Amino acid sequence: MSADLAARAAAADAADQLAHLRDRFTLPDGVVYLDGNSLGALPAGVPDRVADVVRHQWGEGLIGSWFGAGWWDAPERIGDRIAALIGAAPGQVVVGDSTSVNVFRALVMAQRLSGRDEIVVDATTFPTDGYIAESAARMTGCTLVAAHPRELTLSDRTAAVLLNHVDFRSGELWDMPALTAAIHDAGAYAVWDLSHSAGALPLALDAHGVDFAVGCTYKYLNGGPGAPAYCYVRADLLPRVEQPLPGWCSHGDPFGMEAGYRPATGATRLRTGTPEIISLLSLDAALDVWDGVDLAAVRAKSLALTTFFIDCVRALVPADRVTVLTPQTRGSQVALACDGAEAVMNALIAAQVVGDYRPPDVLRFGFAPLYLRFADALRAAEIIAKVLA
Structure with missing residues (x-):
């Protein structure tokens, strides 16, 4: 199952017309940053300006x-x-x-x-x-x-x-x-x-x-x-x-x-x-x-990323461990209900998947289409599954 999801992620990333925009940001190596709905990543041109x-x-x-x-x-x-x-x-x-x-x-x-x-x-x-x-x-x-x-x-x-x-x-x-x-x-x-x-x-x-x-x-x-x-x-x-x-x-x-x-x-x-x-x-x-970014393309990628992440969570995480709270009509975040959500999010952050927690039981993941990849969404779901195991 993970192999099928990995193939989907690779194909989506290869076809991503916005993939080059990731180079406009400074992102820490090894971190899947899914908290752009709280604080966006650093644009690379900001420090010099x-x-x-x-x-x-x-x-x-x-x-x-x-x-x-x-x-x-x-x-x-x-x-x-x-x-x-x-x-x-x-x-x-x-x-x-x-x-x-x-x-x-x-x-x-x-x-x-x-x-x-x-x-x-x-x-x-x-x-x-x-x-x-x-x-x-x-x-x-x-x-x-x-x-x-x-x-x-x-x-x-x-x-x-x-x-x-x-x-x-x-x-x-x-x-x-x-x-x-x-x-x-x-x-x-x-x-x-x-x-x-x-x-x-x-x-x-x-x-x-x-x-x-x-x-x-x-x-x-x-x-x-x-x-x-x-x-x-x-x-x-x-x-x-x-x-x-x-x-x-x-x-x-x-x-x-x-x-x-x-x-x-x-x-x-x-x-x-x-x-x-x-x-x-x-x-x-x-x-x-x-500059030069088409917001319609941003929206299309946002929906594709969040849909793929939800598919990964449903495929990899036991259904009795999390509930997807986010409806189909959504912004650019996915919310999961989970027992012990605060401790789960702390464990995810320790594993370099950064989202956030909202009481009483909500894990929030914000998908910023300018710098996130489909491979990031899959890795996050895999680590959520590992933490909840």
Whole structure:
């Protein structure tokens, strides 16, 4: 059986049109890295770029680099690079702050636009999104309602609905066009968290009429630990949104030092404070790996990799030891339920198969199509079988 799977892996790797992209990353020898849904691998061009930023732009250019090296407009410039990966026209995305801050920003902007008094949050959401939604609801005088994406009940009180595009535990992918349309039918605004989908599959925010979207950049976008997040606002809403965290960098004349606040135009009004220059420019370098990459091909490989991995697990691991939680409609991760999952994951990591664990019993494996091979998926399944034996 392993021989048949090995032949399948070899054939798939030989036919892989994205195989050359692996050379754009620095990967440790002997490690099967299946945690790109938590922290992407290091793009090979990042260290030299960061060294240049520190030694030359900062070390020699000093404060002149704010404009001489293009630091000042980096949030918008890099935002446009991300916009191209999420199906958005330029001028609608700013990079900065964390995903949590941007969730708060988006929810409050949506509520202020609507004037309604209810916020709905995905009941399966990543915990931080829920914490932020609860705080945003309390601060805006709204009622907070938790609902499963399959069971949204909206009313004329609903201001905004916060949804994760991919369930962080199971990997299930929700129907963005259909859910966005349902939210709009209720007169509410859709806020999508793309942290587990951007960089793993094609997105079409503009085409689907998404109102607001946020996401981190350190997962499938490989921006590095703690890399700044991004915030998208649909172009026709930008002139009307009221930034809940106004700062000097979103002021219409930031160097005028006026006592009163006047919002900047365009996506710049989504900024707050001084940009995180070193991490921003590290992200900028990381995004070079996407040059010339077809996201449809990325999605096709993602589905093929995860399907093959599931086939390997079902062929090699006794059925009474693990349950595949991830449905066919999925992002780019596979989740397995397993007794003693935390200890199992620790043993896998010791055997150089790196995934992660989520309580109470979930083993998560994130498949980053730019640098993973089908042989990696087979090796991981073989080691899972060995550990569980």
